[in-house]
Amino acid sequence: MGKLVEGVWHDVWYDTKSSGGKFVREDAGFRSWVTATGEAGPTGESGFKAESGRYHLYVSLACPWAHRTLIFRKLKGLEEHITVSVVSPDMMEKGWQFDEPESLYGFNYMHQVYTKAKSDYTGRVTVPVLWDKKTETIVSNESSEIIRMLNTAFNEVTGITEDFYPETLRSVIDEWNDYVYPNINNGVYRCGFATTQEAYEEAFDNLFAALDKLDAHLATNRYLAGDQITEADWRAFTTLVRFDPVYVGHFKCNRQQIAQYEHIFGYLKELYQVAGVAETVDMYHIKRHYYYSHANINPTRVVPKGPEQDLMAPHGRESV
Numbered sequence: 001m002g003k004l005v006e007g008v009w010h011d012v013w014y015d016t017k018s019s020g021g022k023f024v025r026e027d028a029g030f031r032s033w034v035t036a037t038g039e040a041g042p043t044g045e046s047g048f049k050a051e052s053g054r055y056h057l058y059v060s061l062a063c064p065w066a067h068r069t070l071i072f073r074k075l076k077g078l079e080e081h082i083t084v085s086v087v088s089p090d091m092m093e094k095g096w097q098f099d100e101p102e103s104l105y106g107f108n109y110m111h112q113v114y115t116k117a118k119s120d121y122t123g124r125v126t127v128p129v130l131w132d133k134k135t136e137t138i139v140s141n142e143s144s145e146i147i148r149m150l151n152t153a154f155n156e157v158t159g160i161t162e163d164f165y166p167e168t169l170r171s172v173i174d175e176w177n178d179y180v181y182p183n184i185n186n187g188v189y190r191c192g193f194a195t196t197q198e199a200y201e202e203a204f205d206n207l208f209a210a211l212d213k214l215d216a217h218l219a220t221n222r223y224l225a226g227d228q229i230t231e232a233d234w235r236a237f238t239t240l241v242r243f244d245p246v247y248v249g250h251f252k253c254n255r256q257q258i259a260q261y262e263h264i265f266g267y268l269k270e271l272y273q274v275a276g277v278a279e280t281v282d283m284y285h286i287k288r289h290y291y292y293s294h295a296n297i298n299p300t301r302v303v304p305k306g307p308e309q310d311l312m313a314p315h316g317r318e319s320v
């Protein structure tokens with residue numbers, strides 16, 4: 001774990017001293033957009049036209065943010081159009097690394113991908129990364145924006161027009177995202193990476209208040225934005241599926257398990273059972289990454305065996 005400073009790798013853990021023990025996630029540094037025509041998107045540079053075979057995703061199968069992009073690649077029929085490299089679950093002193101040299105440049109470390117794009121880059125070396133093979137640079141390392149690109153930019157390439165961010169639901173989806181991100185997606189990290197009791201308890205209380213609210217909402221709504229699956233559901237899903245196997249123990253999110261929430265658990269199972277989605281969930285990488293890589297939290301690096309969970313069991317959500 002560490003970061004690049006002017007293109008040079010430094011092995012440092014997150015600085016929580018300057019924020020009173022609280023974990024604060026850094027903003028992503030590359031913010032351009034792939035678009036259907038190559039025109040600029042809401043931020044960044046133009047010139048990234050959606051073309052088959054042009055783009056590459058660097059992901060971790062353990063990372064909930066990278067997982068979002070793999071779900072969109074799958075659901076939008078992009079597997080044959082966007083290639084992928086998967087990092088090792090073990091993130092060590094040099095950060096994300098590859099078990100085998102990756103396929104585009106033979107790099108062994110993810111930080112080499114960042115310095116290939118910008119030789120004096122300063123910032124954390126995170127996944128996912130959307131790479132442009134043509135101009136040999138990073139288009140984006142912000143998953144919330146990558147999934148928006150995958151949702152629409154390649155529609156003419158694939159012919160798949162299913163929309164997870166439909167105009168009519170945008171304000172509802174944005175509202176859920178704005179609530180779920182700090183309290184749940186990042187909330188579990190704010191529990192696990194807190195370095196004071198106070199910061200941990202605050203994150204813990206916010207997390208479970210948000211899960212209680214989600215459970216109540218899902219009692220009468222099949223999905224977050226109503227009766228169709230949207231981006232907001234996939235963004236919640238990648239945290240929920242990691243919750244009982246990892247966050248309950250490793251990040252001390254232990255007021256209760258997701259399996260003990262009647263409505264959230266059924267919802268989690270239903271999303272898991274959407275065609276193709278289970279194939280994007282790799283429990284070995286998920287458990288191994290967190291328990292093995294965060295040695296300051298789990299110094300023995302022993303990975304727990306449980307829990308046993310059958311996410312293919314009937315979800316019972318048809319009647320909601």
Ligand SMILES: N[C@@H](CCC(=O)N[C@@H](CS)C(=O)NCC(=O)O)C(=O)O
Nearest residue numbers: 028063064065124126127141142143
């Ligand atoms: N804003 C980014 C956050 C991605 C992120 O923080 N990824 C984690 C893995 S779960 C990472 O790569 N962390 C490495 C680090 O912080 O050094 C996104 O959503 O794409």
